[in-house]
Amino acid sequence: MSRYAQMFQRLNGEGAFGAFLMLGDPDLETSATLLDAVVEGGADMIEVGIPFSDPVADGPVIQAAAHRALAAGVRVSDCLELIAGFRQRHPDVPVGILTYANIVVARTGFMRDAAEAGADSLLIADVPALEAERFTRDMEQAGIESVLIAAANTPDATLQRVGKLSKAYTYCVSRVGITGTHAGGEFDASLIQRVKASGAPPAVFGFGISTPEHVRAALDAGAKGVICGSAIVDLVSRRGNVAGFVQSLKAVTRNDSGAE
């Protein structure tokens, strides 16, 4: 059973909390410490960005994090080493990579290297379901699970395809736009229903989560979990208490267990 499947089983209906961090932001050493801090704060799964020079799906907060990492000289191989180190320290916590297509195609054997480092899933922000098959084939071969996006404007036919091609979870986006720019708190229950009906993997809301109220609203809409990105990355840039912040959001999922 995959680490994601084990996690959902272990949580037994309690909402999964995913924390996103940009690898190498602001530097490699701090980044390794932050990965531990979010787990300490109670994150059930972590999502890590491998920085790309032209992140078109990201808003200002995550763009700035990618540029900080690249300015610090962080390479893709450094990111894979950070994942490998995390995997040694935390054998059971699922790790998903979020990055862009050019990073994946530039490195021969990217999927294999990512799987060997201990990553469990890969979401490529600029690969929609329409273009996903050549990537998901490689992922399957390498033993890494595919994550695709389901947005409010994604038609049912595409969701069916998401269901066929993805494994770990379904990254749901309630509203249009890019990361970190949403008025939080509005989560579309009908999207979750459509994802379920299409047979896609468990629905997790990914955009617009920055307060305990958002977490509650997302789970109330029927999601199996949430991923908090920009709010954590913003806190990193201000050297805030990341573990404490994660703890305050994760606490909501415990109180809210049984939202099903």
Next chain:
Amino acid sequence: MRMNGRFGRFGGCYVPEILVPALEQLEAAFLDAQEDPAFVAELNSLLANYAGRPTPLTRCRNLLGNIYLKREDLLHGGAHKTNQVLGQGLLAKRMGKTRLIAETGAGQHGVATAIVGALLGFDTVVYMGAEDVERQQLNVFRMQLMGARVIPVESGGRTLKDAINEALRDWSASFESTHYLLGTAAGPHPFPTVVREFQRIIGREARAQIIEQLGRLPDAVVACVGGGSNAIGLFADFVGDGDVNLIGVEAAGRGLDSDDHGATLLRGSRGILHGAETYVLQDSDGQVTDTWSVSAGLDYPAVGPEHAHLKDSGRAEYVGATDAEALAAFKALAENEGIICAFESAHALAHALKLAERQPESAILVGLSGRGDKDVAQAQGLLA
């Protein structure tokens, strides 16, 4: 999607899932419009009576060899860009959009978008790298004069690539009301096809004109390539003429072996940027590298995917012209023919002059993609 959006192995539609429905809508509107006589008639009328088509084909009287210039510099707006903004503007109307967004480097495509925004009544926003805003104040004012809002982009290297990133971000949140009027034959499907079809008229006219003037097809067709819209428009109707050499000229900047150039097809490698699989100037990790050219219009780290295919299939040849060679050609055209062309077009002419020296009998068709008014101040500094 109704078409596959590929040119050999290049092209495709590499965008966030959220943008796919907007691109499907554009593809459908484009394909339907092509079949709609009313759309075709309106576009043709605008091209003729507003933009000034057909543009002339001018045989050089004094420059060496046998060089013919396709005069897109004489089009309204001062460059070939106007052809396709009229087409996309009408498509945006057809889709019921009320707002246009565009990216621009030196400002030519921004000015063209502002033109169509004013003409067809759109709320128009142009993203422009902050660095370019500072360098191209006059074009910024031109856009503003025609009612467009210019937003300086502060992220990344603050140039064209970053302006495209920002336009895509805007579009991710605004596609219901907004058409992204992409300025070149690059980006995700269907843009490379849409832009080629609206620029095809350059080559269609030129082919008929040269047959009329010369009595035969040219030996070579030469155009500059940044994103590649004027080149693909000039090449499209000649692709089937196997004996005609198609030559794209990239910006070799300070030299192809320096780090300062924009020669994506000559020095880049396969990658995925701004929605398409194509050639990209990048490091071994896939991070996109900075480019340089004296001409802002050729200063772009990717290239239209159809050019990538024409290169790999061998149907077209791609070469470079340096800043210095382009400037020399710019000066030669002004002195000998009384035409001040854009720095971009001067790259094509620079290569044509090299060809003419080797083969004075060859008939060479050059895409003179734009006029040089925008470059005159810079030329004054460089040539003084």
